[in-house]
Amino acid sequence: MLDLSKYIVHDLTHTLSDKIAGFSEKSACTMSVEGWNAKTLTIYSHAGTHMDAPFHFEVNEITIDQIRPDQLMGRAWVLDVPVTKPSQLIHLEDVEKQVVSVEIGDSLLFRTNWSSNYEQANYKTELPRLSKELSEWCVEKQIKMIGVEPLSVADVGNLAEVTEIHQLLLGGGITIIEGVAGLDKIIAPVVYLIALPLKIGHGDGAPARVIALEEKA
Template structure:
């Protein structure tokens, strides 16, 4: 069996944008249940084109075939705080083997800062050139560790990068545990909650190693 690695952050009550409250208990009701409250773009989540009005496509209408495929892991840990990730940061070997429909995961080690001001305010981000490159190369999914592919404190930038990517690229934000991967080529599976008319949704994201 091929190794399977979970790339999903764990939702707890310490997590910004999420709460879990007791709804039912065994003693009082006969079973345990919870009431969950999510911000649609908290934790490990995926964006739909309607998030930035690129189109009217919502998360429940993205084809499930767009959620599975071969992905290349790009090590950009050297980029650092507020750095820009550019096409030249993708190794030539990956570019040579990349085919339309493949996906990219950018390893920044940024998930270590989750739920801190640095996580949101100093994130490394996708450059305009890289966003355009991804669209032109028909990248299926792009996965990042920070809570956004762009500077959330710069409305012009965050709008521009999302609007470019969402023309054809599925965006996954808030990944973690990339350092557990033993190879730079995996089968990526990212399944968002099927929320009607959703602008985005939490997702369970896994990587299956030794892609063949």
């Protein structure tokens, strides 16, 4: 049995609200009328903190509901990547000293502090993104999951780039988690990552609740 008292539990998930694109809500029932409170939600499949399925870019027919829970948890390394300019490319050399102990099947969380721009215009337009070289290394290393703070691993304004990087990673068996938050609260270089998306039938992706277990010193 997992003893959670030995861990700091970090919530790496943004709160879905009307402040972000792709999410809206309206009252469906109220305590005073129906006897309970309930809302009708409209959610874009890649709103907020979310996960991509291979079908998102049609690298294969695997949809979000077909990804087993055991594929969505495991050891993850928190990599520090200082962002010094808009639309910065993250190269392997930027993290190579931090990945020397990474093993096949591990996951990676890229800490850029970009989540601080979550409600700003540049969150989408100037996001730091993964280079092709780094993406290829992740595939060769058989990384299980990649988590990034921006809403995408690639420039969403560049269809060729966003398609190439997503197809490379998803086609290489890597699960992509985008819109991660709260990495700044983690101190240890390694955590146990759990990322569980909504189980949407035939889904190309889904909002996810993402947590990290950091072992207490």
